[in-house]
Amino acid sequence: xxxxxxxxxxxxxxxxxxxxxxxxxxxxxxxxxxxxxxxxxxxxxxxxxxxxxxxxxxxxxxxxxxxxxxxxxxxxxxxxxxxxxxxxxxxxxxxxxxxxxxxxxxxxxxxxxxxxxxxxxxxxxxxxxxxxxxxxxxxxxxxxxxxxxxxxxxxxxxxxxxxxxxxxxxxxxxxxxxxxxxxxxxxxxxxxxxxxxxxxx
Numbered sequence: 001x002x003x004x005x006x007x008x009x010x011x012x013x014x015x016x017x018x019x020x021x022x023x024x025x026x027x028x029x030x031x032x033x034x035x036x037x038x039x040x041x042x043x044x045x046x047x048x049x050x051x052x053x054x055x056x057x058x059x060x061x062x063x064x065x066x067x068x069x070x071x072x073x074x075x076x077x078x079x080x081x082x083x084x085x086x087x088x089x090x091x092x093x094x095x096x097x098x099x100x101x102x103x104x105x106x107x108x109x110x111x112x113x114x115x116x117x118x119x120x121x122x123x124x125x126x127x128x129x130x131x132x133x134x135x136x137x138x139x140x141x142x143x144x145x146x147x148x149x150x151x152x153x154x155x156x157x158x159x160x161x162x163x164x165x166x167x168x169x170x171x172x173x174x175x176x177x178x179x180x181x182x183x184x185x186x187x188x189x190x191x192x193x194x195x196x197x198x199x200x201x
Contacts, residue, residue: 051200052092057084061192066187067177074103075177075185079192081168091160092199096120096170097153102179111144112178120154120170129154159199169194173183
């Protein structure tokens, strides 16, 4: 069996990694909102700024990497930041997370297993998240989706006052995707750009 391993060890100086006490928002299911990008509203401190108004929902930052392929099946890793306008109170919820999937020539293929750890940051305070999906017989993680992407999001952050603004981003620490033929790939380290998200309901 072919096995390709490409890894970058990221060293972050001056950052304290804190254990997150929150569970993942979805393991594995669909994204937490719409799939139409939200328009950037300018910059704040040199960073892209997004004011989220009532009715706006969707992805803001999205970065993908093809970690490798065997027999026409690719192991894909994507990092995401989503923002959602919710409820009559016009609050905004923000999720950071991963999409992990196995892509064939014309359809998604069921990954044998995935395993990951990532760090998400809110205003430079960082939190660690780990998880994955796998062959149901192993019992370690929920089964990977058969013909769809696998989504893993950290518990949401709520912005609940107009003008409530925070910086958000995420970076992978490790991701392993095992293709259906059991060839394994590790991601080469991906991160989303840092963005400022505001509640402007």
